[in-house]
Amino acid sequence: MTGAEVTSAQAVWESWFRAFLTIHQAWPDAVEVACPDGDGGRMRVGYLADPDTRLGTAMAWCDKCRRGIYISRVSVPEGAPMAGFEASAAEQASVVPPDLELFDPDPAPPSTA
Ligand SMILES: [Zn+2]
Structure with a gap:
């Protein structure tokens, strides 16, 4: 049964x-x-994201259980809520709440880090 946890x-x-x-x-x-x-x-x-290239990290979360995921190297679409990497903590918190419980990154591919 090894791998069952990973699959889940x-x-x-x-x-x-x-x-x-x-x-x-x-x-x-x-x-x-x-x-x-x-x-x-x-x-x-x-x-x-970087305000110039509009490349950055996306966070997706539930407004009830406060859990979510993040996806890196994402191009920010027009009209989407975005804060710059250099923005103040308050400004970033207005776009992404600081109290989220994020899942580990995509467990499917082997880590390249
Ligand atoms: Zn939820």
Whole structure:
């Protein structure tokens, strides 16, 4: 049964990633996506990025359970909420709340770090 845990973590991450993608690809329209946990919460997405290149990290989280994922090296779509890497903590917190419980990054591919 080795690998069962990995597969489960992967499936969970992918369900959150699909929720993120739905929102990410809809900008500048704001779409409603339910929390993959089915807790009645709504998914939110915010971006921390370089204001010049608009490349950065996306956070996708549930406004109820406060859990979520982050995806790096993302191009920020027009109309999406974004704060610069150099922005103040308060400004970043207005885009991405500081109290989120983020899952580990995508467990599927081997780490390249
Ligand atoms: Zn939730």
